[in-house]
Amino acid sequence: MQTGRGNWNSRLGFILAAAGSAIGLGNIWRFPYTAGENGGGAFVLLYLIFVFAIGVPVLLAELAMGRASERSAVGAFKKLVPGGLWPAVGGLGVLTGFGILSFYSVIAGWTLRYLYLAIMGTFKGDVTAATSGPIFTNMAGDGSMAILLMGIFLLLTILVVRGGISGGIERAAKILMPVFFLVLIAMVIRSVTLPGASQGIEFLFHFDFSKLTAAAVASALGQALFSLSIGMGAMITYGSYLPKDINLPVSGFIVALCDTAIALIGGLIIFPALFAAGADPAAGPGLVFVVMPTIFGAMGGFGYLFGIAFYALLAIAALTSTISLLEVIVTYFVDERQWSREKATWTMGILCFLMGIPSALSQGAFTWLSSTPERAFPGGDFLSLANIVFGNYFLSIGAIFICIFVGWKWGIKAAVEEMSRNGKLPVAAMWSFMVRYVCPVAVVAVLIYAIWTNSYL
Numbered sequence: 537m538q539t540g541r542g543n544w545n546s547r548l549g550f551i552l553a554a555a556g557s558a559i560g561l562g563n564i565w566r567f568p569y570t571a572g573e574n575g576g577g578a579f580v581l582l583y584l585i586f587v588f589a590i591g592v593p594v595l596l597a598e599l600a601m602g603r604a605s606e607r608s609a610v611g612a613f614k615k616l617v618p619g620g621l622w623p624a625v626g627g628l629g630v631l632t633g634f635g636i637l638s639f640y641s642v643i644a645g646w647t648l649r650y651l652y653l654a655i656m657g658t659f660k661g662d663v664t665a666a667t668s669g670p671i672f673t674n675m676a677g678d679g680s681m682a683i684l685l686m687g688i689f690l691l692l693t694i695l696v697v698r699g700g701i702s703g704g705i706e707r708a709a710k711i712l713m714p715v716f717f718l719v720l721i722a723m724v725i726r727s728v729t730l731p732g733a734s735q736g737i738e739f740l741f742h743f744d745f746s747k748l749t750a751a752a753v754a755s756a757l758g759q760a761l762f763s764l765s766i767g768m769g770a771m772i773t774y775g776s777y778l779p780k781d782i783n784l785p786v787s788g789f790i791v792a793l794c795d796t797a798i799a800l801i802g803g804l805i806i807f808p809a810l811f812a813a814g815a816d817p818a819a820g821p822g823l824v825f826v827v828m829p830t831i832f833g834a835m836g837g838f839g840y841l842f843g844i845a846f847y848a849l850l851a852i853a854a855l856t857s858t859i860s861l862l863e864v865i866v867t868y869f870v871d872e873r874q875w876s877r878e879k880a881t882w883t884m885g886i887l888c889f890l891m892g893i894p895s896a897l898s899q900g901a902f903t904w905l906s907s908t909p910e911r912a913f914p915g916g917d918f919l920s921l922a923n924i925v926f927g928n929y930f931l932s933i934g935a936i937f938i939c940i941f942v943g944w945k946w947g948i949k950a951a952v953e954e955m956s957r958n959g960k961l962p963v964a965a966m967w968s969f970m971v972r973y974v975c976p977v978a979v980v981a982v983l984i985y986a987i988w989t990n991s992y993l
């Protein structure tokens with residue numbers, strides 16, 4: 537304990553918690569459905585480029601800011617460069633946290649429902665896209681059910697965040713993330729051996745750039761930031777609990793590798809099974825929920841157990857992500873507004889619940905918020921709109937300012953020093969160049985390109 541705020545107990549504990557934040561519905565739900573809507577291969581390649589050229593440098597910048605300042609997303613800016621408007625960037629991050637948590641907990645709620653359905657044996661036997669489709673539509677279209685599920689999920693999140701840093705978060709992540717990995721690997725094996733699976737692999741890895749639209753470029757960038765949990769100060773917050781003797785660049789890189797691997801594994805589960813089942817890759821937010829059950833059906837006797845394990849672990853992976861989203865908000869109120877953790881957690885958790893209601897009602901329950909043949913929000917239903925606005929655009933804007941702050945305002949030298957506490961950073965010069973020039977320019981260019989071609993949603 538160096539700060540009295542609590543700390544991660546070990547390097548492994550930190551890596552698992554940060555990977556827990558990064559790995560979540562973004563990998564298993566958002567990545568496949570976004571890749572499906574954007575034509576597959578070219579989107580995937582671009583996503584990979586963005587992860588390593590922009591995501592990793594920004595991730596390290598956030599962790600360095602957090603550890604150097606030992607403050608929240610807002611406090612870090614204040615402490616590193618007193619005065620000025622920079623803390624507003626952290627404020628934007630806290631706002632983004634509310635925005636993402638509001639729709640994210642709706643999807644997370646769905647995983648609880650699917651866990652229940654798996655236990656009840658709903659996915660036994662011959663499940664096809666034709667039978668699993670209506671199961672999803674009925675659930676998502678039931679407004680009170682969606683709100684209830686979201687509420688339960690936020691309650692679970694609140695209960696963990698209340699307990700403080702290493703008490704709850706670290707212990708849970710340590711045990712369950714490796715188990716999740718093993719279950720996913722087994723599912724990949726089943727999916728890629730289904731008849732017709734090769735079409736799915738082709739869809740994911742055939743890089744046809746003629747299909748690439750400006751919207752796909754912006755979505756690939758947004759997905760890279762979203763999946764790594766960067767662009768809103770979540771990694772500033774997590775870095776602030778990072779002990780000084782932990783090797784920051786190595787830990788950050790490991791987190792990014794694990795996260796990307798799980799996203800690709802998610803794709804390798806979904807797309808082969810999707811083509812085997814004859815479903816539509818561009819089905820939208822329900823994609824994973826429609827396709828996954830067909831795999832359990834095809835797993836024979838083991839399918840029942842795998843179904844339960846998968847949804848239980850997916851719910852937990854989502855929980856380690858919602859924890860980090862709420863933690864950003866709570867750390868801000870605790871550090872900057874001197875609220876008690878208890879009060880901040882309950883108040884903000886309940887606020888997120890209220891903010892999530894429109895998204896919960898947007899899958900058919902309330903026509904005005906849903907996407908209908910007559911009218912739709914830009915990007916589809918209300919949930920999809922929130923997903924794009926907060927998950928792509930707010931994160932992109934946050935990432936630009938974080939780069940400018942670290943590269944030019946706080947100072948690249950101070951940042952490199954923070955990262956080199958445990959031995960020299962071998963790629964310091966390259967990292968500095970990326971953070972100062974390449975990343976901010978590239979993100980601005982993508983945003984301008986998307987707005988210019990009028991395809992930003």
Ligand code: TRP
Binds near residue numbers: 557560562763764
């Ligand atoms: N990265 C998580 C996922 O892929 C979602 C998430 C958690 C997040 N915390 C975040 C996204 C902070 C952006 C910022 O599911």
